[in-house]
Amino acid sequence: xxxxxxxxxxxxxxxxxxxxxxxxxxxxxxxxxxxxxxxxxxxxxxxxxxxxxxxxxxxxxxxxxxxxxxxxxxxxxxxxxxxxxxxxxxxxxxxxxxxxxxxxxxxxxxxxxxxxxxxxxxxxxxxxxxxxxxxxxxxxxxxxxxxxxxxxxxxxxxxxxxxxxxxxxxxxxxxxxxxxxxxxxxxxxxxxxxxxxxxxxxxxxxxxxxxxxxxxxxxxxxxxxxxxxxxx
Amino acid sequence: xxxxxxxxxxxxxxxxxxxxxxxxxxxxxxxxxxxxxxxxxxxxxxxxxxxxxxxxxxxxxxxxxxxxxxxxxxxxxxxxxxxxxxxxxxxxxxxxxxxxxxxxxxxxxxxxxxxxxxxxxxxxxxxxxxxxxxxxxxxxxxxxxxxxxxxxxxxxxxxxxxxxxxxxxxxxxxxxxxxxxxxxxxxxxxxxxxxxxxxxxxxxxxxxxxxxxxxxxxxxxxxxxxxxxxxx
DNA sequence: ACAATAGTGTGATTTGTATCACATATTTCA
DNA sequence: TGAAATATGTGATACAAATCACACTATTGT
Numbered sequence: 001x002x003x004x005x006x007x008x009x010x011x012x013x014x015x016x017x018x019x020x021x022x023x024x025x026x027x028x029x030x031x032x033x034x035x036x037x038x039x040x041x042x043x044x045x046x047x048x049x050x051x052x053x054x055x056x057x058x059x060x061x062x063x064x065x066x067x068x069x070x071x072x073x074x075x076x077x078x079x080x081x082x083x084x085x086x087x088x089x090x091x092x093x094x095x096x097x098x099x100x101x102x103x104x105x106x107x108x109x110x111x112x113x114x115x116x117x118x119x120x121x122x123x124x125x126x127x128x129x130x131x132x133x134x135x136x137x138x139x140x141x142x143x144x145x146x147x148x149x150x151x152x153x154x155x156x157x158x159x160x161x162x163x164x165x166x167x168x169x170x171x172x173x174x175x176x177x178x179x180x181x182x183x184x185x186x187x188x189x190x191x192x193x194x195x196x197x198x199x200x201x202x203x204x205x206x207x208x209x210x211x212x213x214x215x216x217x218x219x220x221x222x223x224x225x226x227x228x229x230x231x232x
Numbered sequence: 233x234x235x236x237x238x239x240x241x242x243x244x245x246x247x248x249x250x251x252x253x254x255x256x257x258x259x260x261x262x263x264x265x266x267x268x269x270x271x272x273x274x275x276x277x278x279x280x281x282x283x284x285x286x287x288x289x290x291x292x293x294x295x296x297x298x299x300x301x302x303x304x305x306x307x308x309x310x311x312x313x314x315x316x317x318x319x320x321x322x323x324x325x326x327x328x329x330x331x332x333x334x335x336x337x338x339x340x341x342x343x344x345x346x347x348x349x350x351x352x353x354x355x356x357x358x359x360x361x362x363x364x365x366x367x368x369x370x371x372x373x374x375x376x377x378x379x380x381x382x383x384x385x386x387x388x389x390x391x392x393x394x395x396x397x398x399x400x401x402x403x404x405x406x407x408x409x410x411x412x413x414x415x416x417x418x419x420x421x422x423x424x425x426x427x428x429x430x431x432x433x434x435x436x437x438x439x440x441x442x443x444x445x446x447x448x449x450x451x452x453x454x455x456x457x458x459x460x461x462x463x464x
Numbered sequence: 465a466c467a468a469t470a471g472t473g474t475g476a477t478t479t480g481t482a483t484c485a486c487a488t489a490t491t492t493c494a
Numbered sequence: 495t496g497a498a499a500t501a502t503g504t505g506a507t508a509c510a511a512a513t514c515a516c517a518c519t520a521t522t523g524t
Contacts, residue, residue, distance in 0.1 A: 071383075073383055075382045075383060092365055099375060125355070132353070136324045137325065139367065142378060143330050143374065149382065150307045185500095200503085203503075385510070415470085417472095
């Protein structure tokens, strides 16, 4: 890779929170170990069971982390966006990939081989700690979803997931939005129910004005009310 | 804490795989930051929502990591044993505890405050990396269980969990054992089904000789057969 | 050795959610 | 602009698993 390209990669890597503690020099030299990769929409970046160990840093684009059953049903673990990373598990433990990662939108990413990543971690306690934090929050989320899945019904889980995804709405004071909203089918995979069930649940929530659909996505006018619904 | 006590703690900490890369000196000085704690059986060590951030290293004893629903139903995430650790999430990110940890048998543990643990990680890339590995395998397990829960039926999940828990049987060549076996109720919480359903599933598996109960616990004479059952 | 407690087995019934089978919208792009 | 492809809405039915209710069996302790 040319130095010019590496310099470009390095400046793009500034957008990755995990690497924010690196000095310019350290980031430059790490960027030298990275490759620039681009994917179109609906492309598979990582496939379950493969033995590659590269780490990916998302500069722009959206991807889904998911798994299939033999019968073709899907479970979605997470939606990844600009600034996120993935592929760290295999890079750390060398085991085969545990899930698929597929691009939704076109994606630009920097990727580096496992040894370069391990080397980065060994030499930078701050990056190491940042990754530990990332993985902690990952585990907390997985714990929560596992709990929801065994202890809650479909409607409660759907509400909980809506609350997790909602961000304060800049255009409606006090309100929350999910924008852009996933398709029912995708949301269903995330919650672990059928598409039809999500459709029925949303109808009810809409009838009670707990959620509102518009062009911006899905709005939650009153978060408290939805929380009440999620907890009983 | 007296130096004598710290020395004892240090030698006990040798049993913790996570700390195995530490030199005697480094371990001694870390042991100085630790406190020795003991719990009887059925005691709560960590409670969901609490803001303490201590890390625990299990010298002897067994504990369960779990969560309750409002209705009293339980989900068990993991069983921890000698050499394991817990409490690292809160120590790393400072957030409230995400689950309960309860002693099953009497327990002896070393515990240290979050800053001492963070300090240990910052100064020891090897320990840091070992923890990253531990958390990676944790995430893989959670991913798997989440997948099983949404994509598989109760019987398949029960078989999968049996396979996960089984270890090669030293007394029966080629066979596997789970020893000691959990109660049906506990196993049910782990798999995310009712106790009665586990009872019925075990009856079927016993009728087909896929599992055998005896005083040592639960034996799996032919792992391959059980795997077949789990995958269809 | 006995009662008390904890764990297990099994039928009958109810429940939630998947599945099937369409109708109806909405978006995409030729 | 119209046709194809995607996404959504909704009833009817099927089914797996929870729940309820109780008998039975081990384990524990005094």
